[in-house]
Amino acid sequence: MSDIGVTIRRHRGLGYGLVAWLAGIVFFLPIAWMALTSFHSEADAATNPPSFGASLTLDGYREFFGSGGGASPWPALINSTVASLVSTLCVLLLALPAAYALSIRRVRKWTDVLFFFLSTKMLPVVAGLLPIYLFAKNTGMLDNIWLLVILYTSMNLPIAVWMMQSFLAEVPVAVIEAAQIDGARLPTILARVVAPIALPGIAATALICFIFSWNELLFARVLTGVVAETAPVFLTGFITSQGLFLAKVCAASLVISLPVLAAGFAAQDKLVQGLSLGAVK
Amino acid sequence: MRTPSRRRPRATLAAAAAGTLLAPLLSGCWAGAGGTGSGGDAINVLMVNNPQMTELQKLTAAHFTRETGIKVNFTVLPENDVRDKISQDFANQAGQYDVATLSNYEIPIYARNGWLHEMNSYVAKDPSYDEQDVLQPMRESLTGDDGKLYGQPFYGESSFLMYRKDVFAAKGLTMPAHPTWQQVADLAAKADGARSGMRGICLRGLPGWGEVMAPLTTVVNTFGGTWFDKDWTARLDSPAFVKATKFYVGLVREHGESGAAQSGFAECLNNMTQGKVAMWYDATSAAGLLEADGSPVKGKLGYAPAPVERTKSSGWLYTWAWGIQQASRNPDKAWKFVSWASSKGYEQLVGETSGWSDVPAGKRASTYTNAAYRASAAAFQEMTKEAIENSRPNDPGVQPRPAPGIQFVGIPEFTDLGTKVSQEISSAIAGRQSTDSALKKSQQLAERISKEYEGR
Amino acid sequence: MTATTAPYAATPVRASRQPSARLRAWATRAPLLPALVFMIAVTQLPFVATLVISFFDWNALYPKARHFTGLDNYHQVMTDADLRHSVWTTVLLTVTVVLVSLVLGLALALLLNHRFRGRGIVRTLLIAPFLVVPVAAALLWKHVLYNPEYGLLNGLLHYVGGPQPDWISRMPLLAVEASLVWQWTPFMMLILLAGLQSRDPEQIEAARVDGASDWQIFRHLTLPHLRRYLELGALLGSIYIVQNFDAVFTITSGGLGTANLPYTVYQSFYQAHENGLASAAGVLVVIGSIIIATFALRVVSSLFREEASRA
Secondary structure: OOHHHHHHHHHHHHHHHHHHHHHHHHHHHHHHHHHHHHOOOHHHHOOOOOOOOOOOOOHHHHHHOOHHHOOOOHHHHHHHHHHHHHHHHHHHHHHHHHHHHHHOOOOOOHHHHHHHHHHHHHOOHHHHHHHHHHHHHHOOOOOOHHHHHHHHHHHHHHHHHHHHHHHHOOOOHHHHHHHHHOOOOHHHHHHHHHHHHHHHHHHHHHHHHHHHHHHOOHHHHHHOOOOOOOHHHHHHOOOOOOOOOHHHHHHHHHHHHHHHHHHHHHOHHHHHHHHOOOOOO | OOOOHHHOOHHHHHHHHHHHHHHHHHHOOOOOOOOOOOOOOEEEEEEEOOHHHHHHHHHHHHHHHHHHOOEEEEEEEOHHHHHHHHHHHHHOOOOOOOEEEEEOOHHHHHHHOOOEOOOHHHHHHOHHHOHHHEOHHHHHHOEOOOOOEOOEEEEEEOEEEEEEHHHHHHOOOOOOOOOEHHHHHHHHHHHOOOOOOOEEEEOOOOOOOOOOHHHHHHHHHHOOOOOEOOOOOEOOOOHHHHHHHHHHHHHHHHHEOOOHHHOOHHHHHHHHHOOOEEEEEEEOHHHHHHOOOOOOOOOOEEEEEOOEOOOOOOOOOEEEEEEEEOOOOOHHHHHHHHHHHOOHHHHHHHHHHHOHHHOOOOOEHHHHHOHHHHHHOOOOHHHHHHHHHHOOOOOOOOOOOOOOOOOOOOOOOHHHHHHHHHHHHHHHHOOOOOHHHHHHHHHHHHHHHHHHHOOO | OHHHHOOOOOOHHHHHHOOOHHHHHHHHHHHHHHHHHHHHHHHHHHHHHHHHHOOEEOEOOOHHHOEEOOOHHHHHHHOOHHHHHHHHHHHHHHHHHHHHHHHHHHHHHHHHOOOOOOHHHHHHHHHHHHHOOHHHHHHHHHHHHHOOOOOHHHHHHHHOOOOOOOHHHHOHHHHHHHHHHHHHHHHHHHHHHHHHHOOOHHHHHHHHHOOOOHHHHHHHHHHHHHHHHHHHHHHHHHHHHHOOOHHHHHHOOOOOOOOOHHHHHHHHHHOOOEHHHHHHHHHHHHHHHHHHHHHHHHHHHHHHHHHHHHO
C-alpha cells in the first residue's frame, strides 16, 4: 500500500475521531449538566440563562443523605442492592442449567422452549400487576424485598436464558467429547471446559440483569412501602409540587445511578464481548 | 410473617398463588385479611411531598417520638404517586399504612366504603385537641354521610389572586378590591410585557384533576356553569361552561406563562418567584412560600379575593388531612400522631423552630389570633382566612349540585373523568386542538357517568 | 439439526443400552425444569387471574357492587377510543425509538470501530446514557432539559437569541421519544460494536486488496454480517420499549396524546379503579402481544437457523 494511501487514511481517521468526540460530548452533555446542577443551590439550578459559573455547594447531597431529619436513603439503597444482586444470582442459577439443556445437551423441541421463554418477555407487565398485588396482600408479602427478588428473577430470566444459550452453543462439541473420552465427569467438564469459554458471556448477562433489576420502578412502586422501598422509588419521592427541587433531584439521580454507572464503565469490554452472543473469536 | 419466600418449594408457591388469588375473588370475601402493617411501637405514615410535610418529617423524631415513644416511618411521594398508592392500600385495606394524607375529596368517599377509622370518639376524649377551633368549612368537608368525622386537617387553603404591587404601580394599574375575571383579563393584557420576559398572568395548564381542573372549575362555577345538574345531566357543553373554558384557555394562551400546558403549582410558583409573571391565581398556601425569607418577591405582593363573575365568591376549598385506615392495627397510636400533627402546639413548634411563615395554617381559628403569626403573615393572613370562611363546598355555583365539592365533583369517578378532561383542556392550551373540540370529547366522557348515576 | 449440533442427545443406540429411555429423556430435561416451572408460575398464573377478573364488573371504589358481567368489559374496552389510540401510540413510539436508535447506534459503532485518540474515553461517554436509571433520565429530560423556563435546551437557545419553545407541549411524543433514543442508542451501539469486532479482518483486507471501496465493503461484507446483530438489537429494544412506563409516566403523565398501552392500563387500574375493565384491556393486550410476538419470533428463529448452520 502506498504512503499516500496511508496519509489519506490517517487524515480520514482524524476526521472520524473528531466526529466521534463530538457525538460523545453531545450524548454526555445532559449527564454533565446534571452533575453540575447537583452541586448548585436550588435557586441557581432554576435560572435562564443557565448559571454555569454559580458557586458550588453540597446542599443537594446533604439533603439527599437526609441531613436535618429527612429520610435516610440508605435503607432504599440497601434494598435495591439486595434485590438486584440476589435476583441476578437466582437468574444465573436457574438460567445456566436451562441454557445447558438448550444448547449442549439439547432437549427435543428446544427452539419452542426458547420461544416460550422469550414470549413471556413480551407480555405486558401492567396486566399482571393487580393479581400480583392481591397475591402479595393475601400472603402477607406486601412490602417484602423477597417478593421483588422473585419478580425480578422472572423479569430477567428469559433474556438470560436466551443469551446464555447462545454462549454455550459456542462451546466446541469436539472439546467436550474429547474430555468425556478421557473419562472426565460432568462437573469437571463444566468447570474446566465450558466455563472458561462462556465466562465473558455469563458476566455480560449478569451485568445486564443487575442493571435492569436496579432500574425497575413499576413493581417496586406498587408492591413496596416503608420497609422494602427501592432506590428508584425513593428518588421519585423528591419531586414536589411546591418549591424547587432540581438540585436535590440531580444529586439523588446521580448517586442512585452511580452503582450502575460504575459497574457499566468497569465492565464495558465484557459487555461488548458478551453482547456479541459468543461470536467474538 | 416475612419468611424469605424463595426457600419455599416452587410447587407450593404455585399452588399458593392459584389459591390465594382466585379463592377470595370468587367467594367474594375480602375482609379480615391481615396486612403487613407495622406492629409494636411504630406507625407507618404515607404522605404527599409538600414542604409542610417534609418539615413535619424533620420534627417528628426529636419531638413526637421523644415524647410518646412511638416511632413513625414515613413514605413521601409526589401528589400523583401518593394518590395511586393510597387508593390501592386503602381500597384493599392492606393496612400497610396506618395514616395517610387524604384530601377533602377522598375522605367522604372513603368513609362511605368503610375504609377509614372514625374520629369522633377520639376527639371527645381529647379536650386539649380543641376540635371546635377547626374552621367550620373544614370540619364540614371532612365529615362522612353518617355525620361522623373521618379526617383532621393538617393545613387548608382556598384560592385567591396574587399580583406584583410594584409592577402594577409602575404601570399605573390598580387592583379592584373584588375583581371580576373580565377586569383581571384586562389587567393581564396591560401588565403583559411590563418588564422584559414578564407575562401577564400565571394559570395552571398541567393535566391532572387537581392541577388545571381546580382553577378552571372555579372559573366555570362563577361563570354560571357546572359539571353536572342536580339530576346528573352532564353540562360540559352548556354555554356557560364553554364560555368559561374559552375565557380561561384564551387568557392563558394570550397573556399566560410560557409552557402553560406543562405548568402546575410548582412551575407557577417558580415563575412568580423569578418575576416572570405579574399575577397568579392559585392556592392561598402559595403566599407563605412567596413571602418566605429569601424569596426575591417578598413584600412586593398584593392579594385579592378569587375573581368572580356571577357568584359572590369563587375560591376553592382544599385541605390535606390525616385519615386513619380502618385496617390499622394501631389506631390509638395513629390518633396520637394525628392529634399531635394537627394541634395548636405543633403550629407553635414550627413557628418557633423554623419561622411562622412555614406554619401549616388555614385550618384553625386560633392561628389567626396568634400575634406572632399575624405579624409574620400580615400581608395575606386576613385574606386567606376570609377566603376559607367564604367558601361554600356544598353550593359553589348558581345551581344546585348533585355532589359536594367546589373545584371537583365529589364522586369516585371524578379522578378518572377529571384527569381525562384535563388532558383535553391541556391539549387545547397547548394549541393542539380547539376548546370546542376539547369540550365535545369531555362532554361524551361525562355523559357516561350521567348514565351510571341517573336514577340513583 | 439436533443431531449435528447436539451429539449428546439421547440417540436410539445409547438409549437401548440404558435401563429406560424415558428416564434418560427426563435426565436431559431436568436442568431445564426449574427455570421453566418458575416462569410458568410467576408469569402465567397472574394472567389466569387477570382473565378471571376481566369477567367481573369491579370498581375498587364500589367494593360492594362487584358482580359477574360476562363479556361486558370486553365490549366496553373494544369500543373505547382512548385504548385504540394508545395502541397506535405504542406502535409509533416503539418503531420510532427502535429505528432511530439503531441507525444512530450503527453510525456511532462505525465511528468507534476506527482508531483515534481517546477512543476508550469516547466509548465511555457514549455508553453513559444507557447506565442512568431510567426514571432519573426521564426526570432529567423533563425538568432539567425541556423545562421552558429554566431548562438547558432553552438556556442554550437563549445564548444564540433563539426562540424559547415549550418542548413538551409542542411535540409531546417526540419529547418522550428523544429521551428514549438517548438511552437506547448506546445499547444498540454496544451490540453493533460487538458485531463489527467479530468480522473476519482477513476477509476485509482481501476485499480491499481486490480494490473494493469502503462503501462496497460496508454494503456487501459488513452489513450482511451485522444483520444478526441488527435483528438482535431490534428485538431486545422492542421488548423493552413496548413496555415503557417510566418515561411516559414521568415526562407527560400520559397527557397530550402520549398515553401508550402500559400507561393506559395502569391508569384504569389506579385512577379509574376499574379493575374489571383494566383486566379486560390487559387480556386484549396480551392477545395482541402474542400475535405480534409470533411474528417477531420468526425473526429470532432466523437467528437460530444461522447459528445452527454455523455450528
